[in-house]
Amino acid sequence: MLTQTFYSALLALGLSEFVPFGLSTPAVVSSPAGQVSSDAGSNSDAPCSSLMEVRDSNNQGPSGNAGWGGNGNSNGNVGFSVVTRCTVPGTAALTFDDGPWIYTNDIVGILAGANATGTFFYNGKNYGCIYDPDSVDRAKLVFNSGHQIASHTWSHADLSTLSWDQLNDEMWRINDALNKILGITPAFIRPPYGNYNDLALRAAAYRGQTVVTWDFDSQDSAGVSPDASKNLYSQLVEKHPDTILTLNHETSDTTVYVIFLRT
Secondary structure, X not given: OOOHHHHHHHHHOOOOOOOOOOOOOOOEEEOOOOOOOOOOOXXXXXXXXXXXXXXXXXXXXXXXXXXXXXXXXXXXXXXXXXXXXXXXXXXXXXXXEEEOOOOHHHHHHHHHHOXXXXXXXXXXXXXXXXXXXXXXXXXXXXXXXXXXXXXXXXXXXXXXXXXXXXXXXXXXXXXXXXXXXXXXXXXXXXXXXXXXXXHHHHHHHHOOOEEEOOOEEOOHHHOOOHHHHHHHHHHHHHOOOOOEEEEEEOOOHHHHHHHOOOO
């Protein structure tokens, strides 16, 4: 369990009322339920191969409005939206990147014990393949436990370095996987490394997806010690910010078992 003092401080942030974790937005954009084919796990090399399966390559621009808080439009282009912080006062969002991974079940258990909701930004092929049976089970557990699932692209590529076709491939393949596994289309996408450019924003907006970054980095992916990461959290809480949009990684065992789990 999260320690009571740490958890309470992070949740309440000195405010007068309790606000649960999680982005204050719809978890997903609904789409017709899909099923994972019976050979999705055993034939995972096919959907998780490095060969590109480009979709929407002839589409030249964004459509729709992805607006949800953030720092406004990019260069005045309507529909380009980047979320950099929670927009509801008193909200602290716990987010976990790079899954599904072997620590997923424990994270879900920790959050359940704290009556908290998290946001999981999934890759298709990063730490394993999302079509592997274990990954499918983990994704279903997260979704069925009421947590938010979002896109972290297919292969964790730096979006600011990709062509239009490559961007569409990265975004389409993970969306397709989540539709097949969970019957959903994610409403949000977090660019790996936090890197994006106008072309990446256009590709996301074309899908009606909002780009999400963060305003607090636990630095677990940078190799900092658990004590250093804990200190970063403690320093943040002492500042009593109005909102927190965190960056954590479910692939980091220290994040799961040292930072959030009482030892």
